Amino acid sequence: MQDKSALFSAFSARTEALAAKLGVRVIDLPGVLGFSLDMLTGYRSGRYPISIKAWRKLESAEAAAGIAKKDVAVHTEIASDASAPMSEVIARLRAQAAQLIKMADDLEGMGRITAGGDALTMPTEAERMSARAEVAARLARQSGKRSISAA
Known part of the structure; x- marks a missing residue:
């Protein structure tokens, strides 16, 4: 797991670089990025966790501004890469679904338990x-x- 402060610092550095490339102030970026000034300052300060969606919006704005992928630090690219974690999430969900189906089949054969602890078939x-x-x-x-x- 990467250091969270490094991610916030990287996000701040990337937004500053984007603002410089566009010739605007950082506080003018919300219109470009598509989220509020409060969210932008929260992401930059570490007050809010930086969502995958926010990373994607930043990447899109950087691409539109002509900032190449090679100019992006590797650790921020990994942090914003949803493909690896998403595949893991999908695999976990599939395994859980199979497990839940098995549990439901097992429960079907069991009876209900009353508040007094009596078993009802x-x-x-x-x-x-x-x-x-x-x-x-x-x-x-x-x-x-x-x-x-x-x-």
Whole structure:
């Protein structure tokens, strides 16, 4: 893991270089970069962590200003490179998805636990259908009673 202060310093240096290349002050960069002055000063001071999106916006502005990639320090390029961490995130998510599916299958066979700690088994499909039919029959009887009493 890289030193965070080095990343903030690198971000500051790159924004200063961009401002110099464009012939503007650093406080005029938010319009070029696409984020607020508060965010820019927060990134430069270390008050806010520098997001991948902010690095990408800085890279785009540098490219538009003609600042070549070779002029960018290697450690800031690595810090702003989302492709490696993103592939790791995707691999982790795929592994977690498989693990969650397995856990769901395992839980399906288990029963529910009441607040008192008693285990309740999950009803089978046949039991659920039977309960639905019983409820439907009761509702039909009740609606029949209402229609007789209403007449």
